Amino acid sequence: MSSETLNPRVPFSFELYPPRSESSQAALHETVRRLAAAGPDFISVTYGAGGSTGGRSLEVLRFIREHTDVEPLAHITCVGNTYAGAAALIREFLDAGILSFLALRGDPPAGHDEPFLGDLESAAQLVQLIDRVQAERSPYEEAPVPGLPGAATVGARRKATVAVAAFPNGHPRSTHRWQDIDALLAKQAAGASSAITQLFFHSDDYLSFVEKARAEGVTIPILPGIMPIVSPVRLARVLELTGETLPSELSIALDVEPTPEGRHEIGVEWAARLAREVVAGGAPGIHLYAFNQHHTVLTVLEEAGVLPAARMR
Ligand code: FAD
Numbered sequence: 001m002s003s004e005t006l007n008p009r010v011p012f013s014f015e016l017y018p019p020r021s022e023s024s025q026a027a028l029h030e031t032v033r034r035l036a037a038a039g040p041d042f043i044s045v046t047y048g049a050g051g052s053t054g055g056r057s058l059e060v061l062r063f064i065r066e067h068t069d070v071e072p073l074a075h076i077t078c079v080g081n082t083y084a085g086a087a088a089l090i091r092e093f094l095d096a097g098i099l100s101f102l103a104l105r106g107d108p109p110a111g112h113d114e115p116f117l118g119d120l121e122s123a124a125q126l127v128q129l130i131d132r133v134q135a136e137r138s139p140y141e142e143a144p145v146p147g148l149p150g151a152a153t154v155g156a157r158r159k160a161t162v163a164v165a166a167f168p169n170g171h172p173r174s175t176h177r178w179q180d181i182d183a184l185l186a187k188q189a190a191g192a193s194s195a196i197t198q199l200f201f202h203s204d205d206y207l208s209f210v211e212k213a214r215a216e217g218v219t220i221p222i223l224p225g226i227m228p229i230v231s232p233v234r235l236a237r238v239l240e241l242t243g244e245t246l247p248s249e250l251s252i253a254l255d256v257e258p259t260p261e262g263r264h265e266i267g268v269e270w271a272a273r274l275a276r277e278v279v280a281g282g283a284p285g286i287h288l289y290a291f292n293q294h295h296t297v298l299t300v301l302e303e304a305g306v307l308p309a310a311r312m313r
Pocket of ligand 1: 171
């Protein structure tokens with residue numbers, strides 16, 4: 001048996017967010033180049049709910065499309081937007097040649113306790129709207145779609161693919177574990193072709209969620225979202241943002257370790273172990289939340305055996 005058969009390639013991908021300032025833009029471009037050199041299936045770029053980072057998201061997506069061979073995947077949100085506004089946004093991304101989306105409802109703006117929903121109430125409706133917007137584009141608009149990475153595909157028409165979010169430990173607003181499965185079923189029925197999960201800290205969170213989802217009829221691939229947590233500050237921040245439960249073992253290890261290097265190693269090893277376990281349990285790939293830094297996530301992939309060790313970074 002060749003080592004290739006023993007160790008088939010595990011698909012992987014990264015998530016970035018738009019730069020917050022002009023000065024971080026150059027650093028992000030370098031990160032994109034380094035991540036792209038590792039050969040991911042796609043790089044996704046987050047989108048601020050209510051359009052707060054819209055233009056900057058598109059700039060990063062354009063950079064990925066124009067300067068690498070990697071598929072750019074655009075997060076888009078619909079919370080607080082009108083139907084017409086959301087349709088215009090989708091058109092803008094399609095016009096820029098973006099053909100992969102992660103359709104999200106998005107969170108209501110800070111200060112709004114109750115969902116500030118706008119015209120679209122769920123991510124499933126946004127999935128449908130992406131399909132409708134594509135369908136209404138005239139053949140003359142469709143023909144020159146320049147969006148496919150690589151010259152060989154220029155001129156071809158490709159239908160956009162739409163991924164959605166999934167929540168192995170439940171969305172903070174859901175009231176029953178089945179609500180999350182039902183929300184995913186609705187997104188699948190609306191045309192989503194894959195899902196990416198919220199971060200989780202134990203492989204069983206992901207594996208048992210996938211098992212339940214399959215039993216209820218979810219057939220689309222569910223990509224595990226893994227975030228290397230390399231400091232207590234980052235841990236506190238992501239728990240606040242996601243509503244996940246504190247992983248006490250990781251929290252204690254990060255708290256007692258005195259050096260940043262040691263904390264980095266702990267976070268990388270935790271994420272790499274998660275990656276190994278979910279792949280062994282049948283995950284279709286690994287999606288890494290990169291925090292706009294290449295070094296940590298590439299090290300996770302090496303430690304997990306997904307990339308060869310000691311690559312030049
Ligand atoms: P939906 O699928 O519409 O609903 C999510 C969940 O909410 C459902 O599972 C359901 O359990 C529950 N729910 C739905 N409707 C109700 C209701 N009426 N009452 C109670 N519960 C309900 N946010 C951003 O702003 N920008 C991003 O770029 C971004 N990227 C993300 C990437 C990933 C991989 C993930 C997992 C999340 C991301 N988010 C992002 C966060 C996301 O927008 C929020 O979690 C949002 O609250 C839900 O979006 P959704 O698309 O999952 O919504």
